Amino acid sequence: MLPHLRLCRIGLFLFTALLTRLPVGLAAETERPNIVLVMADDMGWGQTGYYNHPVLKTPNLDAMAANGLRFDRFYAGGPVCSPTRATVLTGRTHERTGVMTHGYALRRQEPTIAQGLAKAGYATGHFGKWHLNGLRGPGVPVLEDDPHSPGEFGFQEWLSVTNFFDRDPILSRQGEFEEFAGDSSEIVVDEALKFIHKNAKAKKPFFTVIWYGTPHSPWRAAKDDAAQFDDLERNSKEHYGELVAMDRSIGTLRAGLKDAGIAENTLFWFCSDNGGLPRITPDTVGGLRGNKGSLYEGGLRVPGIVEWPAQITKARVTKVPACTMDIAPTLVDIVGLPSDTLLPTLDGISLKPMFEGTVLSRPQPIGFRYRDGSALTEGDYKILALPNKKKTRYALYNLKDDMKETQDLQASEPKVFADLKSKLDKWNASVDRSMAGKDYPEGRVDPSHPEPRYWIDLKAYQAYFDAWADRPEYKSWIQRARKKK
Numbered sequence: 133m134l135p136h137l138r139l140c141r142i143g144l145f146l147f148t149a150l151l152t153r154l155p156v157g158l159a160a161e162t163e164r165p166n167i168v169l170v171m172a173d174d175m176g177w178g179q180t181g182y183y184n185h186p187v188l189k190t191p192n193l194d195a196m197a198a199n200g201l202r203f204d205r206f207y208a209g210g211p212v213c214s215p216t217r218a219t220v221l222t223g224r225t226h227e228r229t230g231v232m233t234h235g236y237a238l239r240r241q242e243p244t245i246a247q248g249l250a251k252a253g254y255a256t257g258h259f260g261k262w263h264l265n266g267l268r269g270p271g272v273p274v275l276e277d278d279p280h281s282p283g284e285f286g287f288q289e290w291l292s293v294t295n296f297f298d299r300d301p302i303l304s305r306q307g308e309f310e311e312f313a314g315d316s317s318e319i320v321v322d323e324a325l326k327f328i329h330k331n332a333k334a335k336k337p338f339f340t341v342i343w344y345g346t347p348h349s350p351w352r353a354a355k356d357d358a359a360q361f362d363d364l365e366r367n368s369k370e371h372y373g374e375l376v377a378m379d380r381s382i383g384t385l386r387a388g389l390k391d392a393g394i395a396e397n398t399l400f401w402f403c404s405d406n407g408g409l410p411r412i413t414p415d416t417v418g419g420l421r422g423n424k425g426s427l428y429e430g431g432l433r434v435p436g437i438v439e440w441p442a443q444i445t446k447a448r449v450t451k452v453p454a455c456t457m458d459i460a461p462t463l464v465d466i467v468g469l470p471s472d473t474l475l476p477t478l479d480g481i482s483l484k485p486m487f488e489g490t491v492l493s494r495p496q497p498i499g500f501r502y503r504d505g506s507a508l509t510e511g512d513y514k515i516l517a518l519p520n521k522k523k524t525r526y527a528l529y530n531l532k533d534d535m536k537e538t539q540d541l542q543a544s545e546p547k548v549f550a551d552l553k554s555k556l557d558k559w560n561a562s563v564d565r566s567m568a569g570k571d572y573p574e575g576r577v578d579p580s581h582p583e584p585r586y587w588i589d590l591k592a593y594q595a596y597f598d599a600w601a602d603r604p605e606y607k608s609w610i611q612r613a614r615k616k617k
């Protein structure tokens with residue numbers, strides 16, 4: 133048995149402190165918070181100023197961390213992008229939701245937190261990369277009648293693109309295509325702020341989701357943003373330049389919330405969708421093992437910060453593991469949504485007690501699955517089960533002593549290994565049941581659920597080939613599609 137469950141008992145001192153603060157707490161409880169979820173695309177754990185990155189400065193993320201709760205062990209639900217996006221919206225590990233890897237559509241049978249919040253009277257908006265509609269290839273504007281658009285999953289307003297996007301993108305405003313100029317992060321933040329200000333003025337609580345296209349390839353930064361990285365090779369220079377703009381847009385967003393007078397009771401949650409990229413220098417993952425696509429820490433561990441001045445009144449850093457599956461259950465708890473808002477088989481837990489500072493450890497493990505491999509972390513330990521030819525190769529690491537996962541402890545700590553292996557087996561069996569559709573009222577997966585496709589194969593997008601033939605992000609794809617015909 134692992135010593136993982138240690139709830140901190142609130143002492144008399146803390147209790148008194150809470151009582152004296154009651155009026156503030158009560159007000160915050162009766163006034164539902166605004167919610168802003170912001171996610172980077174491929175930003176690694178090491179790529180922040182607060183972890184002393186050797187070349188990148190992130191003054192705005194640093195300020196956010198210095199005013200909120202910083203997670204030092206925050207995990208993306210999957211080691212690549214669509215999977216993690218599915219976990220954010222459902223509170224479930226991605227294979228339960230049908231999102232096996234990038235470019236898979238989220239099953240329409242999955243209830244989302246956006247639907248729950250919309251039903252409870254929140255204004256809901258999605259801005260940026262979507263990648264839950266089953267389309268592969270560089271991001272194109274989402275079609276109005278796409279059965280897997282953000283609108284179909286609870287977002288009343290959306291300005292969205294199917295996948296990664298860069299400078300001067302075309303985005304889709306609920307099906308209307310609009311061309312923009314400038315850095316992609318700054319564009320989506322400016323548009324999200326219009327939505328935020330409109331709802332703040334109307335005194336309507338809002339749920340704003342901003343999913344950046346940065347620092348995913350292609351890497352094209354503004355000259356001024358990239359200039360400070362002149363010593364780096366081209367890709368790294370542009371990659372880091374994009375992160376400078378992204379961090380600036382975080383500053384714009386925080387200032388925008390303050391200007392609207394709503395920063396105090398807005399829960400602002402920042403994270404990345406998977407670990408950092410290889411072949412970028414300096415290192416993106418802060419020395420962890422593995423990169424995007426891996427179940428080692430470098431593929432899963434990402435920056436994570438929650439700022440919510442009304443509830444998180446004292447800045448804190450926590451080493452308690454948390455993950456993107458926790459986001460939806462936390463919001464259900466905080467807003468007081470009905471218990472059937474999400475499916476009952478969840479992988480995430482509410483982190484609300486953590487915001488209140490009363491939790492010192494996580495009451496249940498976190499599991500991960502990707503491409504025939506799986507992993508599970510509980511407390512300081514992590515077990516991995518990775519495919520090795522036709523067998524499974526296991527490993528056990530103590531992340532507290534060995535953050536880089538170099539010392540396999542399965543022989544020296546057989547009890548811990550056996551305990552975690554049995555928990556991993558049980559969790560894997562549960563995910564298998566969900567994959568087969570057993571969590572749905574119908575007891576099976578809707579047979580019309582699509583397989584991933586490339587957008588160049590869709591007639592609706594082929595109509596734009598002439599108009600888009602010279603755009604740098606689509607040029608080679610359109611040429612290839614025309615050759616195939």
Ligand SMILES: [Ca+2]
Binds near residue numbers: 212213348405
């Ligand atoms: Ca990504």
